[in-house]
Amino acid sequence: MKRLAVLAAFLAACAQAPLVSHSSPSAERFALSARALVSEGNTRHYVILEWRRKDGRDDISLATPFGQRLAHLEGNGEARMTLANGVRREAESLDLLLAEILEFPLPLAEARDALFDSAVRERAGWRIRREPAEAMLPRRLELERAGLSIQLVIDSWESPE
Secondary structure, rough: HHHHHHHHHHHHHHHOOEEEEEOOOOOOEEEEEEEEEEOOOOOOEEEEEEEEEEOEEEEEEEEOOOOEEEEEEEEEOOOEEEEOOOOEEEEOOHHHHHHHHHHHOHHHHHHHHHHHHOOOOEEEEEEEEOOOOOOOOOEEEEEEEEOOEEEEEEEEEOOOO
């Protein structure tokens, strides 16, 4: 019975709405913490994503579900990535660097548009679903294309100062 109570408390904690700071995040100024599940066929990948956008610049940190840092990416046109072992890479876009480190595409522009515009249902071949669909800031975002599914569960939202 005690295990059931602990399990119920754990599930309730997982289902809570994301935390939001006092000022409202926007497509050009936000910070979010999310858990990502990527599925392709029988293969599944999990990653923790910290994404901050301010003044046209994106900063993204990726970690394993256990908190081990994978990489830090930054870009505002040109993109740079520093891996956990200190190796640095540059590319024309963050999307290219993300695909290199994650081994699957993570369409940042499409995800950003969908996070802040509930009317976005498809973009660049990605089918997009938000939950709740009409919320100003969604709790979940799902992107699907050609057998690849990316699910973001957003744990917190902020508006960077």
